Amino acid sequence: MAIIEEDETLLAFTEESLEHLDGIEADLLTIEEDGADIDSDVVNKVFRAVHSIKGGAGFLGLENIKDLSHYSENLLNMVRNNELVPTPAIVSVLLDATDKLTSLINDVTSSNEVDISTELNALKNAVKNSLPEEEKESLDTSVEVGTQAHISLFAVSEFDITSCRKGGNNIFILEYDLLTDIEQQGRTPLDVISELQQTGQLLDSMVNTASIGNLGADPDSFTIPFYVLFATIMEKELLMAFLGLPEQKITFIEPDQQDAPPPEQQAPASIEVAAPEPPPAPASPPVAATPPQKKPAPPKPFKAESNLRVNVKILDNLMTLAGELVLTRNQLSQAVLSDNSQGVDAVSQRLDMVTTELQEAIMSTRMQPVGNVFHKFKRVVRDLSRDLGKQIELVIEGEDVELDKTIIEAIGDPLTHLVRNSIDHGIEMPDVRLANQKEAAGTLRLSAFHEGGQVIIEIADNGAGIDTERLKEKSLSSGTHDKAELEAMSTKELAKLIFTPGLSTAQEVSDISGRGVGMDVVHTNLSTLGGIIDITTALGTGTTITIKLPLTLAIIPSLIISVQDERYAIPQVNLVELVRIPANQTHQRIERIGDAMVMRLRGELLPLVFLTDALGIEQRTFVDPTSQDVQLDRRHNLADRRGEELDQEEQENPERRARKDRRTSPLSAYNILVLSSGDHNYGLIVDHLLDSEEIVVKPLGSHLRHCKGYAGATIQGDGKIALILDVVGLSSLMNLTTVAEHVKAHSQRHIEENDRGEDSQTLLIVKNSEEEQMAVPLGLISRIERIKSTNIEITGGRKNIQYRGGSLPLFGVDEVANIAYRDEAQESCYVIVFPICGREVGILFNEIVDIIDIKTKVDDITHRQPGILGSMIIFDHITLFIDLYGVVSTLMPEWALEQSISVGEEGESATILVVEDSKFFLSQITSFLQDVGFQTLEAEDGVEALDILAREHVDMVITDIEMPNMDGLELSRHIRADSEIAHLPIIAVTSVAGKAAELAGKEAGVDDYLIKLDREMIIERVNHYLGKQ
């Protein structure tokens, strides 16, 4: 029987089968989990899936696929009938068979040549072993059945027939003619098969090519008989009516003859069944159908096309949007013709809307849930953990997160590698885990979530972690890094060494990892997708690998920048932050190490490179900006998050030696993009930052493809081209990796010199007049708005502005504190909006200078007054630290009163221990806690805190995180470990809250994570926890 080379049917079959197989694996694993307590729905689902594969394969003459699915079906049938418990061994056999089936179907045309005996025997044995002794034989005994005209059409194992009859089924041979009964009724053979499978069980099917006879001799008598061995509970008459087949085409197989086969039957027995010779009579067509013209196409090599199933709803939506687009175009041309500029405005808005929606809709057709990939790992984890004798629990989170189809397809391999690595090297053997006071079963967590327009995938295990010491040794012995470099590296940087080519931590190369596909390949593969990989590890507690991926590759958000009036786009994925160094600070901030330029950024040294140098632009021209230009630039950049660190000590003792070599340039300020090229960051100096845009990526021509430094090009709104910079390529062009390593060695020393005692604060620097600089902690602010001075209304002696449908009360610091008055004549000013006493208020400022990250001491004596907490030195200026709460409560004492009352009810005379190393914050927190009526105790670090806890009665602990001697996390762990005080609520306060820090806190036993000066929130949470007790 030859394979029918009928592309369409074959294609439909493979597509459908692969879809079925896709689900089977997960279902089989569920079946395994359930064990003896089977969920018949799931088993039935798998059974039906395998069954329909068998049906189609039989028709198409795919013997191997048919056999394999047939025996799988047998096994499943026994599970379904509770004759067999799906032990892991049985499920393994089924899984192997499913794998084989998948590979066979993926290469359908040569499937008949593949050796499937291993899988087939395993299946047969599995069935045999669970059969009662007397029935075992029936498996190997085959019986031939046929019609009168064709005596032996099918060779069926006796087991199949008996198991069918057990269910009270009648067995028939149905004869279809492919042309008259199927083709001409507009159906496909697969339709018929699935119709049959709904009413009964299809045992076997075949197309009798032998009886086709002389093609073309007489077109009228030309038939292609298609035989089906079919078991159903229906009687013959009913079946005739149901299938619309004439009587002579249905042959009933007598049961008695089957039930008594000769015992030592080696040769198949022939069973003749009385049935009239089926004339090739056209069946009475129940449905009117157009007979499609069948072209005798020459057999072509079969190739599966890459197809995508799209929800009809989405298509409808696309159609609607396309209609909208046409309408909008009509409107636009009308508006343009009639020179109606207002109309054009309206239309352009509409066009914007339609385009965005259209883009989203089209994207959604390409989007697939990441669960498609994740669920494959259930199997990987199951198989591997079994092979290695480890116990691993797989947790999957965020499987609904969607990614572009191409990305989903491409991340499969790298993820598999990472998962394998975690299982092989990460999670320890159960006895080792138990010895280390861990649960015997390790956890592997796969999670996906959205963050900042990207998708983050995390692979986290609670295993042994990466032994960085061993990595050091390896790296040293393989000569990739020298000792000094390695000594200077942080744990994180050391962990990243695993991505270095030729470095494997595996003690010995195992079957699972270390077979040539190294972590460096994972790194490269992900990089080509625009993904960024990060790794955190702690020896003994586990490893987390984080992969950042773009949502799609076709349209990417990016930042447009310019040098020398040429525009370039930089993918937002690679952008870490933007830093602007004003002219007067370039000397302190930018230095040279050897011939490389570096910048100090929050205590780290960052290699810098001019984009003009990277692109080989020789002539660099500069426009000397007037001071006004600088002001404008600052405002323009205000929305950008950037942090600059300025160390007082550093300013006072600039390195004299470095100053001589320093590049002196006429440029007044540096715009620096901090870019991440995967394993290291670097700064790119550009002339201007223009805009943030979504760009459509277009490939460069063949002459430019080998040109490093470009990832493609895009066409801008004005029709001009902007080249997209390849952040990784630029870094390798400029040899920044080696620079980065030099820099690391340096920065390590720098960090050691640095005083680590002070917390870093993110501050918003504002001004009301040229001379006086003020700072507000950024964490307390909800928004910054720019308003027109004319919009400020004075009602009831108070300033207000209409804002989001309500009125926003406005205050000035100069109304409270004795500081320079705000110039109210200025056209526009800024409002810092923050919540207080359950409402939002705004404080007015004239100018916003910067947002900086700074470690500095606050002097809370010299400038202390209402509305001012203290002072500090920023940018060589004495800067007043504004007390937002103080300003409002001085001006509106009744608001503050409301709150005190509400506090009084709950927490009277409760004692709170405040642990904080900074005197300033300590006095801040204790004073506002005392204000609302709490008793407070003070400690400067964790050690002192524990001491107090041992002596005094405390109801609650508020602690800073970063402290000398014992930090907040450590303290929390100690408290939680001590049964006497373990119940105490712990609130951690910090300057910068982040999800990662929060998680670390939660793990250590912290109940809540708050911003240091957010007095409202702190009081509210304190009340909450005290109330709960």
Added chain:
Amino acid sequence: MAENYETKSGTMEMAIFQVGSMPCGLETSLIQEIIKNFTITTVHRAPDFVRGVINLRGQITTVIDLHQKFTTDIEDDINSMEIVVVLFNDEPIGLLVNSVSDVVIIDKENMTAPPANVKGITGSFFRGILKMEQQLVSVLNLTELIKK
């Protein structure tokens, strides 16, 4: 590209343009279009002969500077130049030339094989020399010119 020079007889249509001071010709059947007003975006670190890229109806098209290829004399003002767009392996490639002066129908009998070098330029860049009444036109060999 069906460049059929093998048949010695018959006619063909040829676009004539100057590269520097050298008259060059290219079969019109190979030319997709000729564009006049364009903005070339420079691509730094590209090979010398690549002038940059242009936006050809949404497709990023590489522009090759024939002056560079021929190391010919000082170029004129780029604004007066034109770009001859040809298809090479299904990819449009722009050739930067001085303005296209004429399109003529020529007799193939007037074509002769190129000498080993033409005005000091490698002969392989040319398919042949076309003898016209006023001048000798060098017919370009696209494959050699465009290949990297």
